[in-house]
Amino acid sequence: MSTPDSSPDADEPKSELRQWGESLVVAVIIVLIVRSLLFDLFRIPTPSMEENLLVGDYLVVSKLHYGPRMPLSLGIPLTSIHVPGIRFPYKRIPGFSKVQRGDPIVFNYPPDEGPVDRKVHYVKRVIGMPGETLSVRDKLVHVNGDPLPLGRGMQQYWTVTKSDARYQIPRARMEELGISEVRRTRESNTVRILATPAGVREISQRSWVQSVTPYVMQDEEYSKLMYPSGQSYTPDDYGPVHIPEKGETVELTAKNWAAYKPVIVQYEDHAAQQMTDSTFAIDGERTTTYTFQQDYFFAMGDNRDNSQDSRFWGFVPMTHVVGKAVVTYFSWNHEEWVPRLGRIMRPIADDGVFRDQTVMDQLSERRAVNRHRHPLSAQDSVRKQQRPTVRAASDPAPSERPFSTPKSSPREGAR
Structure with missing residues (x-):
């Protein structure tokens, strides 16, 4: 006999299929909330941020730092699928910090068409702040006229002049030295290296190295590719450009x-x-x-000579900023098909990457100190150096693919 508080259906257990269905719905809702308002996951598909971020790195991007951005379009979350013609005004919940110089930020690629939050994702480092004037002279960035040195883990091409063409940079030690690539040039005693500041300092200590200087491209064809075009700019000699600031x-x-x-x-x-x-x-x-109605930023890749960044397509509006890359939670080496265990749960450097001096200033001071030392003779150096072959390749044009995003796993791509 049933009572007012009971019914035959009340005691029936839920089917296993229904329990799984309800659990799945709850899990999807939690994932959407977390990835929309708190954190998101991305994978690096291009080398534009090497050596700080490598191809195959999986990133956690915090939306709490600058504040979660509310949806700007109506559609399926975490996809590019949306209802055309429906746009929402830009709103952002206040975060606990502001964008700072040196921050590795993930943002929607500004030149793309369509709703802002449906554009492809890029990851770059903030170099220029709102209201500043930025230029690049012989590869060295200047902000308001002051040099901003190449930071830790960033890399660019350098020209190395050797005292004898027989000297070679040991291939087995390149990664250890901070050198990613060595290229032949037309001069037998000169090579071009892709190296970090640490790599340049290491190679400059070799007794057979006469000089290390930035490799500056001087190609008039770049002018039409730069932002803005037709100004005779190149990636290595750029600007000056003034970065817009809200209210300015x-x-x-x-x-x-x-x-x-x-x-x-x-x-x-x-x-x-x-x-x-x-x-x-x-x-x-x-x-x-x-x-101007909002702040803008000038963003560049850490791999300066292999990055399509603000030099090519302009400023990053605050409306396009998604969040700050804070940690590499996993990394996969696709060439060797193994995980990079040393990069798991590794914090991503922000403004700490910048040094107090330019690399050239550091090299000048080191040379002054070395004048008081007795270098090895050329013959001794030859005997001590291995002579592996040098990698030959043609000069690259700046290129890269977008930073994408995974569906339920990390988003594929912040370019």
Whole structure:
């Protein structure tokens, strides 16, 4: 006999299939909440951030640092599938820190078409901050006129001049020395190396090394590839460009219009055109000034000569910033098909990568100290050096693929 508080159906146990279904729904909801508001997972598919981030690294990206960004479109979470025409205003829950120089940030690739939160993901390091003026001179970045040295784990091409062409950089020790690549040049006593600051310091100590200097590309073809195009910029000699800051009012000129028009039109949703050399129209109204509505950043890859970054496509708007890469939770070496155990749960360096001096300043000081020492003779050095062959290759053009994202596992790609 049933009572008001009971029924025959109340005592029936749930089927195993129903229990699994409910557990799956709860798990999906938790994953969506965590990955939308707290942390997200990504995989590195390109070498643009080497040697600090390697191809095959799996990253945890914190959305709490700068604050979780609310959805900007309606669609299936963690995919590019969305309902066309439906856009939401930009909102961000306050985070516990602000974007700082040196932060490795994950962001939506600005030039892509479509809703901001459906664009492909990139990972780069913040080099220029809002309101600053940035330039690159002979490969060395300058911020507001002050040099910003190549940081720890970053790499670029260097020209090494040897006293004798017979000397070779031991291939077996390249990784240990901080050298990723060695290339022949037309001069028999000169090679080009892809190396970190530590690698340059190590190789400069060899008695047979006469000089180590940055390899500066001088190719006029780069001008049309840079941002803005047609300014005779190259990746190694770039700018100066002024980085927009929220609330900052700038005078529009024919010289800066090429840099600011994409910002005004694409990222701040205004109609803009140049009327004369000194007058412009914003939303149909003539003006000579413009006030920016949000902060922008200048981002570059740690692998300076193999990175498609702000030098090529411009500023990163704050609306596009997803979060800060904080830890490598796993890493897989696809060439050797083994995990890199030493990189598991490894913190990702932020502003600590920058040193107090440029590499060239450090080398100059080291040479001054070495003048008081007795170097090995050339014959002794030859006998002590192994002579493996040097890797030959042609000069690369800057290229890379996007940073993607995994479906239920890490997102494939922050380029």
